Amino acid sequence: MDKNSIWGLVIIGAILIGYTYLTKPSAEELKAQQTRDSIALVERVHNEKIEAERLAGLKAQYAEVKQDTVALKETYGVFASAVGQNEEFVTLENELVRLTINTKGGRIANVQLKEFQTHDSLPLLLWEEKNSKFGVTFYAENKPLNTQDLFFVEASGATSVDATTSEKGVSMRLMVGDDQYVEYKYSLAPDSYMVDFTVNLVGMQNLISRNTNFVTFNWQADLPSHEKSHKIENQYTALYYKFLDDEVDYLSISGDDEEDLATRVKWIGFKQQFFSSVLISEDSFKGVKLKSVEMEENAPVLKNFSAEITLPYKGNQVESHPMKFYFGPNKFKTLREYGKDFGGKDIQMHKLIDLGWMIFGWVNRYFVIPIFNFLEGFISNYGIIILILTIIIKLILAPLTYKSYLSTAKMRVLKPQIDEINEKIPKEKSMERQQATMGLYKKAGVNPMGGCLPMLVQFPILIALFRFFPASIELRQKSFLWATDLSSYDSIATLPWEIPFYGDHISLFCLLMAGTNLVYTKMNGQMQTSNQMPGMQAMMYMMPVMFLVWFNNYASGLSYYYFVATLFTIIQTWAIRKWMVDDNKVLAMLEASKKKPVKKSKFQQRLEDAAKQKGKK
Numbered sequence: 001m002d003k004n005s006i007w008g009l010v011i012i013g014a015i016l017i018g019y020t021y022l023t024k025p026s027a028e029e030l031k032a033q034q035t036r037d038s039i040a041l042v043e044r045v046h047n048e049k050i051e052a053e054r055l056a057g058l059k060a061q062y063a064e065v066k067q068d069t070v071a072l073k074e075t076y077g078v079f080a081s082a083v084g085q086n087e088e089f090v091t092l093e094n095e096l097v098r099l100t101i102n103t104k105g106g107r108i109a110n111v112q113l114k115e116f117q118t119h120d121s122l123p124l125l126l127w128e129e130k131n132s133k134f135g136v137t138f139y140a141e142n143k144p145l146n147t148q149d150l151f152f153v154e155a156s157g158a159t160s161v162d163a164t165t166s167e168k169g170v171s172m173r174l175m176v177g178d179d180q181y182v183e184y185k186y187s188l189a190p191d192s193y194m195v196d197f198t199v200n201l202v203g204m205q206n207l208i209s210r211n212t213n214f215v216t217f218n219w220q221a222d223l224p225s226h227e228k229s230h231k232i233e234n235q236y237t238a239l240y241y242k243f244l245d246d247e248v249d250y251l252s253i254s255g256d257d258e259e260d261l262a263t264r265v266k267w268i269g270f271k272q273q274f275f276s277s278v279l280i281s282e283d284s285f286k287g288v289k290l291k292s293v294e295m296e297e298n299a300p301v302l303k304n305f306s307a308e309i310t311l312p313y314k315g316n317q318v319e320s321h322p323m324k325f326y327f328g329p330n331k332f333k334t335l336r337e338y339g340k341d342f343g344g345k346d347i348q349m350h351k352l353i354d355l356g357w358m359i360f361g362w363v364n365r366y367f368v369i370p371i372f373n374f375l376e377g378f379i380s381n382y383g384i385i386i387l388i389l390t391i392i393i394k395l396i397l398a399p400l401t402y403k404s405y406l407s408t409a410k411m412r413v414l415k416p417q418i419d420e421i422n423e424k425i426p427k428e429k430s431m432e433r434q435q436a437t438m439g440l441y442k443k444a445g446v447n448p449m450g451g452c453l454p455m456l457v458q459f460p461i462l463i464a465l466f467r468f469f470p471a472s473i474e475l476r477q478k479s480f481l482w483a484t485d486l487s488s489y490d491s492i493a494t495l496p497w498e499i500p501f502y503g504d505h506i507s508l509f510c511l512l513m514a515g516t517n518l519v520y521t522k523m524n525g526q527m528q529t530s531n532q533m534p535g536m537q538a539m540m541y542m543m544p545v546m547f548l549v550w551f552n553n554y555a556s557g558l559s560y561y562y563f564v565a566t567l568f569t570i571i572q573t574w575a576i577r578k579w580m581v582d583d584n585k586v587l588a589m590l591e592a593s594k595k596k597p598v599k600k601s602k603f604q605q606r607l608e609d610a611a612k613q614k615g616k617k
Helices: 003-024 027-082 230-235 332-338 361-375 382-396 398-413 417-424 430-444 452-471 508-526 534-550 556-580 583-594 602-616
Strands: 087-091 097-102 108-117 123-125 132-140 143-146 160-162 168-177 182-188 196-201 214-224 239-242 248-250 257-261 265-271 276-283 288-294 301-312 318-329 490-500 501-506
Touching: 027 168, 087 168, 087 182, 097 182, 097 318, 108 132, 108 276, 108 318, 123 276, 196 265, 214 265, 230 301, 239 288, 239 301, 248 288, 257 602, 265 288, 265 301, 276 301, 318 332, 361 382, 361 452, 382 556, 417 430, 417 508, 417 556, 452 556, 501 508, 508 534
Parallel strands: 087 160
Antiparallel strands: 087 097, 097 108, 108 123, 132 143, 132 214, 168 182, 182 196, 196 318, 214 301, 239 248, 239 265, 257 288, 265 276, 276 318, 288 301, 490 501
16 A cells, blocks of 8 residues: 555544544433333333234124124024114105104104194104014024014115105015015005005015914004093094904903904004004905003003014915005094095995994984084184084974973973872872873873983984094194184193092183083973972982083083083073963863873773782782
8 A cells, every 4th residue: 555545544544533432422312312212112012012902802803793693693594684784764755644764674663644733733643663663573594583673775775755746665675685585665645644565575485484374564552642631532542453344343442451363354453532553454464463551641652552463474486465554634534535445345444433332323424424524614613613513403403302391391280280199199009199190191191201202312412422522633723712622621720739530620611511501400490390309300410510520621622512502402491481382371282182082002001901900909
């Protein structure tokens, strides 16, 4: 190496040594670096631990999922994939009805009648998802399954269907494969309360147990209270059913009841005071178990109804069970229109409205309802309709009222002569006294029962209207004067406590009805022929008080009708007494009748002969 190279190396070495000396870290910097190295080591160890725990968690989660999958497979078989999904809702509606259908169970979750509200202005729901059950039960791969627990998919892919312009429908499917599923088909026409409902079992013959010849459709619901009077509404809530070739029947209205029906059933109705949900079969239901459970008095729901319906299964590629749901009001005319089966035959859905037994129902159906509907056509105020209906009925019955009063007048003017007979003949000879009294009646041409027979004719109308008014949805939430709802009680004051059998309020129409009945009872008492039955007279005065208790919670429209009818009767009686029937003329007429020969029928002669023979003994 030459001299210059040696000096170059020496200079470079000096520079490196100087740089190293000048850049050497201080003691503080060395300490800080050691701290940073310690922290980094701790973080690395912590991260390695977290990663190890994450990997262990993933392994455990995978094992749990695998275990759950095995459990689901064991429980639900080929339907295991239809478990644990998110609920979605589909709306099917028209102008009258809104159905909310849940993908869980493919079921009708809520049923709302859009035209109506509850007494406290809330949407009127016939049933709600949280208080109902709806699904098909069957055995698949020897495992019991209920479709209510499984998730369906909407075949159409839509989330909302509006049936305001044309009939639309929703198809919900519980999928196993492309050609294997359970299907619920819903169809709703515009401006209709009727929903077509079909249960289809497609390609299930290899899944449903081969020895199965039926599947079971379960329908259950808690019926919520919609009206102001919970007690009265409960009295008109019952589970109805129609035999295929027989009459409509129902489970017990009070208390719990159940029936196992082997006879074919055409329809099943969950009926409330003013609204019903009715399931109708295209053919018939061949095996039905029905149950009604009454809730506690203060419960938010009235009763729980359940129907367990057997649907036949033959193992075909496609098994179809067409049905219909009626969701609507209990209006006689409406139920008659919708009460047709798939072939147009009358299935008597109008009998969901209890118009009364036999003659009482006939009076309502062929007399009261036609007049009421006629008046309803051009009068919007239902208080005026009830008033006119009352006047029409009282005018029709006016001849009977006149005949009844005339018969009472005849008995009244004969009272002095009857008193003479009683004075002459002692009480011990009761048969002789009775024969003499009857002889006087025959000579005078008086029928002692003449005053009762006209009242018996009026009695069916009285009872028929007692059944008609509380069941008439036309009066629901219709106001008149101080009554805000003619289908419920008209409270003018709330009591601080509840009186047994009476209630916790005061109904004014009920008070007016009781008052007019008291006046009419007093008027009748003044026209009685004798005071031989003071106990009966006391009972007559007790009747208005009993009416006050009985009708305080009933429909104000009914109390209003009875009030107007009784008031009209009082006016009629007063007018007849003042201008049409004079006691002196009646007595003269009876005296003239005595002079005429008495014509006895063979029946009367036999009665007299029998009485004489009994008197001799």
